[in-house]
Amino acid sequence: MKRHPVIVVGGGPVGMCTALFLIGRGVPVLLIERNEDLFEDPRAATFHPPTLEMLAPSGITASLLADGIIAQKWQNRDRRLGLIAEFDLAILADQTEFPYRLQCEQHKLVAMLRELMAPWPEFELRTGETVLEVEQLGDHVRMRTDKDEYFCDWLVGADGGRSVVRKSQPFVFEGFTYDERFLVITSTYDFERDGFSYSNYVGDPDEWSAVFKVPADRPPGLWRAVFPTSPSDEEADLVAIDSATQRLRRLVDSDRPFELTHTNLYTVHQRVADRFRHGRVLLVGDAAHLNNPLGGMGMNFGIHDAENVARAIRAALESGAEAAIDRFDRQRRTVANEFLQSMTVANKAALEERDPEVRAARQAELRRIAADPALAHAHLLRTSMIAGLRYANAIE
Numbered sequence: 310m311k312r313h314p315v316i317v318v319g320g321g322p323v324g325m326c327t328a329l330f331l332i333g334r335g336v337p338v339l340l341i342e343r344n345e346d347l348f349e350d351p352r353a354a355t356f357h358p359p360t361l362e363m364l365a366p367s368g369i370t371a372s373l374l375a376d377g378i379i380a381q382k383w384q385n386r387d388r389r390l391g392l393i394a395e396f397d398l399a400i401l402a403d404q405t406e407f408p409y410r411l412q413c414e415q416h417k418l419v420a421m422l423r424e425l426m427a428p429w430p431e432f433e434l435r436t437g438e439t440v441l442e443v444e445q446l447g448d449h450v451r452m453r454t455d456k457d458e459y460f461c462d463w464l465v466g467a468d469g470g471r472s473v474v475r476k477s478q479p480f481v482f483e484g485f486t487y488d489e490r491f492l493v494i495t496s497t498y499d500f501e502r503d504g505f506s507y508s509n510y511v512g513d514p515d516e517w518s519a520v521f522k523v524p525a526d527r528p529p530g531l532w533r534a535v536f537p538t539s540p541s542d543e544e545a546d547l548v549a550i551d552s553a554t555q556r557l558r559r560l561v562d563s564d565r566p567f568e569l570t571h572t573n574l575y576t577v578h579q580r581v582a583d584r585f586r587h588g589r590v591l592l593v594g595d596a597a598h599l600n601n602p603l604g605g606m607g608m609n610f611g612i613h614d615a616e617n618v619a620r621a622i623r624a625a626l627e628s629g630a631e632a633a634i635d636r637f638d639r640q641r642r643t644v645a646n647e648f649l650q651s652m653t654v655a656n657k658a659a660l661e662e663r664d665p666e667v668r669a670a671r672q673a674e675l676r677r678i679a680a681d682p683a684l685a686h687a688h689l690l691r692t693s694m695i696a697g698l699r700y701a702n703a704i705e
């Protein structure tokens with residue numbers, strides 16, 4: 310029986326980064342991914358500064374910069390009033406080498422990581438193989454797939470929101486699911502001509518939106534807009550090109566011609582596992598936590614999990630002690646609850662606020678923050694995920 314030091318389940322952005330960070334610390338990895346080909350659904354496209362810092366030593370950040378779009382500024386807008394406040398991330402140049410958001414689709418990150426790691430002897434990738442069951446056997450883990458069985462010292466579940474790894478162990482996935490689904494519309498409509506920046510949050514009590522630019526396959530790129538939908542609406546009607554076109558027209562009130570390239574509907578959850586560790590089975594990324602996409606944080610947070618878990622596993626393999634694994638659990642779970650969940654829930658609540666007085670007060674507050682460099686600096690440290698990561702790493 311061959312015993313691997315680490316098996317990672319799931320080759321999405323978080324599983325691939327976990328492998329990258331482990332191999333960077335000298336730990337070989339077997340990674341099992343269900344899909345043969347890359348899955349190109351339009352999900353994450355925003356990279357925050359700490360994530361770019363973590364990926365820089367491997368050269369991946371340089372590749373993302375070559376393929377991506379720098380969003381130097383982001384805006385809070387109101388659907389009727391227009392621009393409320395604009396934030397320029399350049400103010401964080403005293404804190405990070407990458408003081409901006411980088412817009413690049415998550416499947417491109419996965420493709421870059423596959424290409425980088427393919428020749429590495431420490432990286433074994435098995436695609437087209439599905440993990441069915443995970444069982445703990447004292448000092449090691451047994452995993453069964455639809456093709457074979459494997460053994461390892463540590464198993465990392467990076468297999469997404471419906472994680473088989475999580476369900477195979479007594480984890481509890483606490484939280485809730487929103488009634489309404491989120492509709493993502495991708496189009497050629499150029500919002501920059503209407504004064505939008507490359508990343509925007511548009512508040513409205515009836516139909517808020519998040520609008521951002523993605524590089525797509527060619528310049529000038531495409532724009533994505535995320536909308537809430539009514540729980541009673543039929544999926545077929547929501548994703549129909551005609552109704553989606555009308556929805557986008559309502560947002561920009563323009564008669565310039567544009568073309569829709571995609572519509573997608575997502576069920577959105579706010580959940581965090583009650584533990585990120587059960588014995589020798591660890592959870593990272595969407596397997597451990599799910600949140601709404603307002604703020605562009607889910608994948609970034611998962612990559613921060615990956616960096617932390619790689620450090621912890623390396624320390625455990627080296628010392629035989631498990632204190633670092635417990636610390637990974639404490640650090641990442643605490644910030645998942647205190648930052649990731651609370652910020653994304655608050656982002657949605659602010660965008661859809663119905664009370665005009667509360668909305669006006671919130672807008673006045675945003676203007677005040679944007680106009681005061683010290684307040685803007687603190688606000689951007691939080692929203693760019695730098696403060697949360699520092700807070701996590703300081704937990705003993």
Ligand SMILES: Cc1cc2nc3c(=O)[nH]c(=O)nc-3n(C[C@H](O)[C@H](O)[C@H](O)COP(=O)(O)OP(=O)(O)OC[C@H]3O[C@@H](n4cnc5c(N)ncnc54)[C@H](O)[C@@H]3O)c2cc1C
Nearest residue numbers: 319321323343353354355440469594595605606607608609
């Ligand atoms: C509309 C939308 C927009 C978003 N925008 C952003 C954003 O801008 N920024 C951001 O940070 N986040 C964003 N997110 C969230 C982000 O997409 C996720 O957090 C991210 O994909 C999580 O990565 P992951 O690797 O943990 O999981 P996934 O991307 O779900 O990858 C899991 C992988 O595991 C594989 N797998 C599953 N089960 C098995 C099995 N049994 N055996 C083997 N393999 C298996 C799957 O095939 C998949 O490849 C957005 C999400 C949505 C829906």
